[in-house]
Amino acid sequence: MTITEYLRDAPPILSGTGPRYMQLRARLSDAIDAGILAPGNALPSERAICALTNLSRVTVRKAIQALVESGDVIQRQGSGSFVTEKAERLQQSLSHLTSFSEEMARRGMTTSVQVLDQSVSRPSRDERAALGLGADDLVSRLSRLRIADGRPLAIERAALPHDILPNPAAVTASLYDVMERSNRRPVRATQKISAINLAESDAALLRVPVGAAGLQIERLSYLPSDRVIEFTTSIFRGDAYDFVADLRL
Template sequence: MNIAEYLAPAGWFVRNGGPRYVQLRQRLVDGIEAGILTPNSSLPPERELAEITELSRVTVRRAIHDLVRDGLIEQRQGSGSFVRDRVGRVEQSLSHLTSFTEDMARRGVQTSSRWLERGMFQASTDEVEVLGLAPGDQVSRIYRLREADGKPLALERATLPLDILSNPTEITTSLYEVLAAAGRRPVRAIQKISAVNIAAREAELLRVQEGAAGLRIQRISYLSDGRIAELTRSLYRGDAYDFVAELNH
């Protein structure tokens, strides 16, 4: 069934069945959930949708707007409206100190990274303060887009003192795996989680709408002797992650 046949009003529109934009919105939702409107497929232009559904362009626009807001439809400038490729939600425990690679491996998910920055740099003021360094010291920095089964889930920027990670190019998959091999794997961490709206550049990398909900996480990790080993600032897609904490009395 093509989209014109699926959206023909005889198959779903009910006169006096409620607001027209609500009926159209639900028809589109049903089509997405049933796989009739497949991920990354394009919708006809607004004018054509109005002709197919025999509704006004204002009604069509309102239904599409609601689906964009709900994260089901993505509007790409100059290209039109597309069905979003929905990412399955991932639950990550806040009770255990694990890496992204380890989290995904336990779920049988293959991970990959797109490197955005990797090298040695002069420490910034806040890196000096957090990591307990001297002004002018250098640090290892890695910044990458983390993907699971080819889908972007998070942006992760980690900074470590040079004596903890002397060669950032050693990192190919798991940072913690390299640190563990050197006897410098962190054993505990403090994390701060904040809700944010994702800015334009980060949204482009994560393949979400600008302003979409995200989770920004700052992690400060410690070695067994109490020394701070790592400062990581990450941005996770809000539609893909749930962070879960176990509370005991």
């Protein structure tokens, strides 16, 4: 059964009880639960839903907005409304210094990347403080959307001293693999984890509703000499990750 058939053949909402937009919201939610609308599927247009249900455009819009607020639907500007893709929750250890590519490969998942920025420029104030750089030094920036089995899971924004990563465009998969080839792979790191609500731009990249829960991790990575060589801020989907720390006395 298609969503068009489901809406067309269902009892008229006008004859039900309760606010009409909530009745429509419940009907669309039932279609999602039943798999008639699968994760990633587009909802019919507002105009099409109006024609199928005999409801006003305002009522249909309120029903869809209620689904957005509940996290069941995401709206993409210029594209329409889509059923939110529910990510399988992953457990990631905080006790081991691994890259995203290494961690996903260990799970048997296929990874890909969307490059958002590969550039060299003067460091920002935060980058100077984190990396111990001067205002006239250069920093290499590498920002990427990390994808596993076709699902966007994390946004990584890394900054490294230019002498550590002279050519950020050389990183096509794992940053740590590139650093290891030049004997500059970090051996330890400190991380700060914060709970955040995703801003519009990051939510769009991760394909979740604006304001959805996320995790932000700031990482400082060190060489054996204790020199800081990596300052990375990563944004993770809150519905996809559990971070686990192994604590011992």
